[in-house]
Amino acid sequence: MGESIGIRERARGALRGELADVALRLFEERGYDETPVDDIASTAGISPRTFYRYFGTKEEVLFGDLPPTSGDLPALLQDHLTRLGPWESLHQTLRHVAENIRTERGRWSRLLRVVNTSDSLRAGHLEQQMNLAQSLIPTLAPAIQGQAAWRDLRARVLVYTALTCFDTAFSHWAEHEGDIEMLEALDIAFATVPNADSAQS
Known part of the structure; x- marks a missing residue:
């Protein structure tokens, strides 16, 4: 059971990383303010609803990993x-x-x-x-x-x-x-x- 949870978490982390990479590329090409969540989701091949399962806001795509952020x-x-x-x-x-x-x-x-x-x-x-x-x-x-x-x-x-x-x-x-x-x-x-x-x- 614990192993399957770990696999799911790794898969979730991998998709979150892929979404962040897609978003960053679009922000560079078009500008942050000119890139809506719908475009990020479409480019990544997912729905906007799925995007919001991984990021609460568009800003979080950048600030979720921008250091220092560690809760510990x-x-x-x-x-x-x-x-x-x-x-x-x-x-x-x-x-x-x-x-x-x-x-x-x-x-x-x-x-x-x-x-x-x-x-x-x-x-x-x-x-x-x-x-x-x-x-x-x-x-x-x-x-x-x-x-x-x-x-x-x-x-x-x-x-x-x-x-x-x-x-x-x-x-x-x-x-x-x-x-x-x-x-x-x-x-x-x-x-x-x-x-x-x-x-x-």
């Missing part, structure tokens, strides 16, 4: 906080995301180009980042030293700064086909910011 990041951050300071914990948490995406530079480069052509997509990406920040801030705040009244503020600053480091490093890596590696880009981005762990009081 708060737990991963909490684990790092048992051994590391807040800033380095955020670094290592986002490094985990970077490790999972570094083999698909071409796909991410294409995806970012599509996002950057649409105001609605840029706004959606910002909303995604804000939602992720809100999931990380409550985990980080208790680990912040100093007056309790300022812990939430400091946690917000650190989380948003860390996500900016990730987003900037990710874009730089995806747009360059040279010797730049995602992990290296992320490490350099974090190193550019003075170490907030040593600045806590």
